[in-house]
Amino acid sequence: MSSADATSPASAPATRASVLIVGAGLTGSLLACLLGEAGWEVELVERRADPRVGPPQAGRSINLAISARGLQALRRAGLEAAVLAQAVRMPGRIIHDRAGRTQFQPYSAGQRHAINSINRGVLNRLLAERAAACPSVRLAFDERCVAVDMNRPSASFRHEATGAMREVSADLVVATDGAYSVIRDSMQKREQFEYSQEWLHAGYKELTMAPAEDANDAWENEGRWRMDPNGLHIWPRGESMMIALANAEGSFTCTLFWPHEGLHSFNSLAGDASIRARLERDYPDVLALIPDAVEQYRANHVGHMVTVKCSPWHVNGKVALLGDAAHAIVPFFGQGANCGFEDCEALADSLFECGGDWHAALDRYQELRKRHADAIADLARQNFHEMSHHTATLRYKLRKQVDHLMHRLMPRVWIPLYEMISFTTIPYDDARERAARQWRWLWFGAGVVVGLVGLGAAAAYLVARKG
Numbered sequence: 001m002s003s004a005d006a007t008s009p010a011s012a013p014a015t016r017a018s019v020l021i022v023g024a025g026l027t028g029s030l031l032a033c034l035l036g037e038a039g040w041e042v043e044l045v046e047r048r049a050d051p052r053v054g055p056p057q058a059g060r061s062i063n064l065a066i067s068a069r070g071l072q073a074l075r076r077a078g079l080e081a082a083v084l085a086q087a088v089r090m091p092g093r094i095i096h097d098r099a100g101r102t103q104f105q106p107y108s109a110g111q112r113h114a115i116n117s118i119n120r121g122v123l124n125r126l127l128a129e130r131a132a133a134c135p136s137v138r139l140a141f142d143e144r145c146v147a148v149d150m151n152r153p154s155a156s157f158r159h160e161a162t163g164a165m166r167e168v169s170a171d172l173v174v175a176t177d178g179a180y181s182v183i184r185d186s187m188q189k190r191e192q193f194e195y196s197q198e199w200l201h202a203g204y205k206e207l208t209m210a211p212a213e214d215a216n217d218a219w220e221n222e223g224r225w226r227m228d229p230n231g232l233h234i235w236p237r238g239e240s241m242m243i244a245l246a247n248a249e250g251s252f253t254c255t256l257f258w259p260h261e262g263l264h265s266f267n268s269l270a271g272d273a274s275i276r277a278r279l280e281r282d283y284p285d286v287l288a289l290i291p292d293a294v295e296q297y298r299a300n301h302v303g304h305m306v307t308v309k310c311s312p313w314h315v316n317g318k319v320a321l322l323g324d325a326a327h328a329i330v331p332f333f334g335q336g337a338n339c340g341f342e343d344c345e346a347l348a349d350s351l352f353e354c355g356g357d358w359h360a361a362l363d364r365y366q367e368l369r370k371r372h373a374d375a376i377a378d379l380a381r382q383n384f385h386e387m388s389h390h391t392a393t394l395r396y397k398l399r400k401q402v403d404h405l406m407h408r409l410m411p412r413v414w415i416p417l418y419e420m421i422s423f424t425t426i427p428y429d430d431a432r433e434r435a436a437r438q439w440r441w442l443w444f445g446a447g448v449v450v451g452l453v454g455l456g457a458a459a460a461y462l463v464a465r466k467g
């Protein structure tokens with residue numbers, strides 16, 4: 001058993017868990033559900049307030065898109081139906097041009113598949129409720145992890161309000177404390193720990209489009225949304241873009257992705273007039289729907305986006321990283337949480353199957369996930385460029401049509417990359433390789449056809465000349 005930290009101003013009794021999870025965000029809470037369901041002793045400790053009480057805490061984005069991978073993991077925790085009941089279905093993209101015209105681009109042929117927009121606070125609350133319903137799971141809030149002991153292993157927490165310290169020891173400590181993980185920071189000080197971080201040149205700022213006052217102001221006089229809720233809205237503007245996702249209660253979360261620096265950057269706008277002029281120029285159709293856009297712009301902070309890759313994901317089978325703590329990615333494939341949810345399944349399965357050999361379990365977990373987490377990190381960065389530059393171009397639209405046509409003709413052989421990532425659970429790196437292979441085959445096939453046609457034409461010409 002562990003002992004309480006002697007230096008604390010008012011030490012609470014120490015506790016012991018079989019698994020200590022640090023950070024009750026999306027992945028920490030889901031992991032607690034999966035382990036708790038299996039009867040494991042789990043303690044889940046979070047620095048923020050309990051999401052089950054009071055208004056949602058400010059997070060890194062108001063809503064997010066959950067797709068096949070996330071849904072599969074949520075299903076395992078018995079939460080899929082509850083999550084979908086609170087989500088808005090988005091079977092495609094809705095592209096807005098500068099003149100305010102829109103074009104719907106389905107994600108899959110016949111709109112069979114959709115991603116699902118859900119409020120982050122609602123999702124976190126559902127996960128926390130589910131975890132709390134497991135008798136072997138203890139939850140603690142308002143306690144910030146300030147140190148980790150990799151050898152015992154244990155973690156020390158400081159209460160956010162009282163300053164009281166306590167230490168929790170466990171057989172295994174799992175860090176799910178997000179992209180700026182303090183536990184990963186401690187690992188970085190160890191020898192042989194590989195680490196890279198890459199900041200995106202663009203940041204993000206959220207604006208909320210409030211629900212319509214009454215049905216007459218609503219989109220197609222239905223519900224309370226001011227735009228079509230069933231699509232991921234994109235305003236592609238080259239170096240920058242805005243997206244908007246519907247929330248179930250009728251609002252939209254609009255997110256500006258702009259460069260931090262430069263001509264059309266966040267830092268280039270000083271006064272209200274320049275903010276309004278920029279919004280009017282790039283998003284004329286939305287400005288009328290968000291009357292307080294300039295006030296919101298001034299009030300809301302600019303978020304930063306980082307890609308983090310590191311290895312190994314565990315120290316001696318005692319402390320492990322999961323979710324954004326292991327692999328923060330930029331949000332342009334809508335996969336950060338989905339990927340973290342897959343991690344939860346892989347870690348839980350590895351632990352269940354290892355027969356108590358934690359080291360082997362964590363090696364297995366990293367082997368299952370690392371390559372694929374790196375792949376989706378790269379794909380997500382590339383997708384920023386695709387969404388902001390290409391979605392409105394003819395070349396992009398043609399390519400999408402070919403992608404969908406090939407899928408229709410050969411559904412088992414050809415699956416578009418976006419579909420593999422969002423609507424299947426094919427591991428990310430396998431999906432990336434397969435998509436590249438599909439296009440290589442297509443270009444090769446097209447080359448052969450062109451060659452044969454050329455040869456045929458040449459032969460016909462020669463025959464005609466002889467005759």
Ligand SMILES: Cc1cc2nc3c(=O)[nH]c(=O)nc-3n(C[C@H](O)[C@H](O)[C@H](O)COP(=O)(O)OP(=O)(O)OC[C@H]3O[C@@H](n4cnc5c(N)ncnc54)[C@H](O)[C@@H]3O)c2cc1C
Pocket residue numbers: 022023024025026027028045046047048060061063064065066143144145146176177178179181182204255303322323324325331333334335336337338339340
């Ligand atoms: C703008 C934006 C849009 C996004 N959109 C999508 C999307 O559409 N689809 C998708 O799948 N993903 C999306 N993501 C990514 C997604 O938000 C993350 O991948 C996901 O939240 C990671 O979950 P996590 O549990 O690993 O980390 P987090 O959700 O960050 O949770 C970490 C938790 O740890 C707590 N914590 C941190 N430090 C400590 C500490 N010292 N002690 C105790 N607790 C601590 C935090 O308070 C938090 O609750 C988006 C991200 C951004 C920024």
